[in-house]
Amino acid sequence: MQTQLPAQIKTVWRLRALIDGLLWVILAVGFFVAHILWSWPWWLIAIALGLGVLHVGSHLILIPYRYAFWRYQISSDDVVLQSGFIFRKTEAIPIARIQNVTLEQGPLLRGQHLQSVKVQTAATTHEIAGVEEAVADALREQIMQLAKEARDDA
Amino acid sequence: MTPKRLPLLALPVMIGQEFKSWWYLLIVAGSSIFKQGFNWWAVLGIAAALLFIIGLAAVRYWRFSYLIDDQAVTINSGLFVKKVRHIPYPNIQTLSHQQWFFLQPFGLETLNIETSSKDGKEGAGTLFAVSTSVGQEIEAHRHHQPVLTTEASETEPQEPTTPTFDAKYQISARDLNLYAATSMGFLAILAALGWLWNKLDDVIPKTWQENAFDQLAHLAVFVLVFFIILFLAVAVLISYLNLLQRYYHFTLTKQAHTLTATRGFFKRLEVSVRISRIQAVRMRQSLLRHWLHLTTIQALLASNAADEEKDNDLVLLPVIKADLALSMMHNFIDWVPTTTPEFTPVSKANHWYFVRNWALWNLGLVAIIALVVGHFWRQWLLWTLIVGVLWVLIQSFQGLSAARFTGVAIIDAHTLLIRNGSLWHQTQYVVRRQNIQAMSLKQSIWMTRKHVAHLVLSIRRGDGNEPVEARYLEAESVEKIMTWYRRH
Numbered sequence: 001m002q003t004q005l006p007a008q009i010k011t012v013w014r015l016r017a018l019i020d021g022l023l024w025v026i027l028a029v030g031f032f033v034a035h036i037l038w039s040w041p042w043w044l045i046a047i048a049l050g051l052g053v054l055h056v057g058s059h060l061i062l063i064p065y066r067y068a069f070w071r072y073q074i075s076s077d078d079v080v081l082q083s084g085f086i087f088r089k090t091e092a093i094p095i096a097r098i099q100n101v102t103l104e105q106g107p108l109l110r111g112q113h114l115q116s117v118k119v120q121t122a123a124t125t126h127e128i129a130g131v132e133e134a135v136a137d138a139l140r141e142q143i144m145q146l147a148k149e150a151r152d153d154a
Numbered sequence: 155m156t157p158k159r160l161p162l163l164a165l166p167v168m169i170g171q172e173f174k175s176w177w178y179l180l181i182v183a184g185s186s187i188f189k190q191g192f193n194w195w196a197v198l199g200i201a202a203a204l205l206f207i208i209g210l211a212a213v214r215y216w217r218f219s220y221l222i223d224d225q226a227v228t229i230n231s232g233l234f235v236k237k238v239r240h241i242p243y244p245n246i247q248t249l250s251h252q253q254w255f256f257l258q259p260f261g262l263e264t265l266n267i268e269t270s271s272k273d274g275k276e277g278a279g280t281l282f283a284v285s286t287s288v289g290q291e292i293e294a295h296r297h298h299q300p301v302l303t304t305e306a307s308e309t310e311p312q313e314p315t316t317p318t319f320d321a322k323y324q325i326s327a328r329d330l331n332l333y334a335a336t337s338m339g340f341l342a343i344l345a346a347l348g349w350l351w352n353k354l355d356d357v358i359p360k361t362w363q364e365n366a367f368d369q370l371a372h373l374a375v376f377v378l379v380f381f382i383i384l385f386l387a388v389a390v391l392i393s394y395l396n397l398l399q400r401y402y403h404f405t406l407t408k409q410a411h412t413l414t415a416t417r418g419f420f421k422r423l424e425v426s427v428r429i430s431r432i433q434a435v436r437m438r439q440s441l442l443r444h445w446l447h448l449t450t451i452q453a454l455l456a457s458n459a460a461d462e463e464k465d466n467d468l469v470l471l472p473v474i475k476a477d478l479a480l481s482m483m484h485n486f487i488d489w490v491p492t493t494t495p496e497f498t499p500v501s502k503a504n505h506w507y508f509v510r511n512w513a514l515w516n517l518g519l520v521a522i523i524a525l526v527v528g529h530f531w532r533q534w535l536l537w538t539l540i541v542g543v544l545w546v547l548i549q550s551f552q553g554l555s556a557a558r559f560t561g562v563a564i565i566d567a568h569t570l571l572i573r574n575g576s577l578w579h580q581t582q583y584v585v586r587r588q589n590i591q592a593m594s595l596k597q598s599i600w601m602t603r604k605h606v607a608h609l610v611l612s613i614r615r616g617d618g619n620e621p622v623e624a625r626y627l628e629a630e631s632v633e634k635i636m637t638w639y640r641r642h
Contacts (some may be wrong), residue, residue: 077640
């Protein structure tokens with residue numbers, strides 16, 4: 001049973017892209033001030049704005065794609081994460097290798113009542129970008145319980 | 155029990171250690187000598203820097219004490235912030251003994267204790283110049299206590315340690331010579347010499363340089379060539395002698411469940427590691443060693459056993475004939491197979507992808523360099539293009555050789571063998587299923603149509619992750635390996 005991320009995650013991603021855009025705007029304003037005060041070249045402003053539009057635009061355009069092809073699946077044996085269509089990637093993390101599960105919630109995720117779930121092994125960290133709060137708690141319980149069982153079995 | 159102090163001889167070793175991390179202070183303090191010639195300020199600066207380094211070591215020495223009891227090694231240190239580190243014996247991942255030649259007559263050695271803690275330095279402890287009996291005591295505690303390991307599924311009977319070895323390998327003079335002679339280490343030394351030259355360039359007065367260049371300009375070409383060859387020869391010789399002294403009398407022994415590697419001329423280094431803690435066995439060869447059918451075998455560990463050599467890998471065998479590597483290693487680590495029966499290589503039809511990728515990437519690189527050169531130094535463009543085309547050809551050939559080497563083999567239900575090629579190197583890993591932290595399958599939409607996929611394993615190495623990738627395998631075999639990995 002493969003689960004898709006909740007649709008609210010798209011809002012979070014969009015807001016994140018806009019915040020990135022805001023940083024570019026601030027940079028452009030900085031260049032504008034520098035242009036007025038110390039007559040820095042004006043094309044620095046254009047470059048900052050151009051890169052900003054490119055950055056934010058590409059993010060916004062890719063959000064539906066990212067959302068459509070991102071799947072996760074948790075069974076009693078492993079956590080499987082799948083992403084992408086043009087560049088497809090399937091990751092398998094056996095429950096027995098999981099050392100930690102971390103739930104994280106920044107203001108953007110909190111606004112949408114979502115939490116991100118980070119699964120850590122001895123070497124790697126894997127992230128489920130956002131799930132509903134209740135689901136996140138249940139997932140953490142489930143993964144840790146399964147991990148405990150897997151370890152007791154070994 | 156009261157904590158013990160380090161012997162006084164630890165002080166020079168600790169000063170040496172501090173010197174290693176602060177030596178550049180001396181250069182900074184004395185740099186005005188290069189610009190203005192001899193002056194007392196520089197001497198004063200150097201003296202102050204020396205005093206600082208020695209003072210730092212003295213304070214460390216003064217505040218340091220350790221205690222060895224039935225449960226753990228306890229280390230107290232720190233001047234303002236007192237720090238007490240407990241290292242329980244079962245948590246010790248590797249214990250390494252270092253003995254500088256001047257410590258030998260006193261029966262002293264430096265002990266490095268490593269755990270698999272992710273905090274790096276925090277989980278480790280170093281006892282400088284303690285009596286060799288301390289090391290023996292810790293080893294005894296390590297072996298007599300049951301091991302609290304969760305990863306090993308098979309039960310390991312605890313045999314009492316006996317002085318006889320289950321397996322032993324000692325490097326022959328011929329092999330050591332071969333190892334040092336086929337090393338590419340001289341390139342690093344060349345780079346270091348080049349860096350030093352660059353730095354000297356900054357501090358040596360311009361008039362001296364101009365004089366030197368004037369002199370050089372009058373020399374005939376063959377004298378210049380002679381100098382270049384001399385430069386190279388010095389680098390090769392330094393690297394050769396350094397490796398000889400470092401791997402002098404290299405010995406690997408197996409005793410019960412522990413492997414011990416011993417080596418070194420000026421500084422004797424002994425590292426022991428429990429076999430169950432080895433994350434993977436890696437057999438790596440440079441292209442030069444590949445042509446000579448030689449390989450180096452290392453163990454990947456979850457700690458920095460070889461910390462001061464700046465890598466996390468414990469050398470198990472410096473050099474061995476590539477076709478003997480597996481069977482030799484099998485004597486020491488029983489899960490290493492002697493043969494690879496079901497090896498799945500990259501199919502011939504897919505070799506092309508490797509060549510294409512290596513050629514395209516390097517073509518891009520050469521194109522960028524050529525553009526820059528063409529814009530600023532037009533007269534060098536032709537030479538750049540000639541060298542560039544040669545480079546791309548060499549790289550395409552490397553791609554082909556990587557394609558021929560790459561592949562995977564499922565040895566049994568618990569063990570996997572994987573091979574890949576990278577820049578100038580070819581590597582073979584033997585890894586147990588329980589030590590593969592995660593596995594992924596990667597595939598682009600075009601690869602899906604051709605039934606081709608990449609396989610990536612994540613293995614713990616040092617404090618981080620070592621991704622091991624085998625590219626352009628048949629999708630079917632990658633899926634077979636995913637199933638092998640995911641089955642409960």
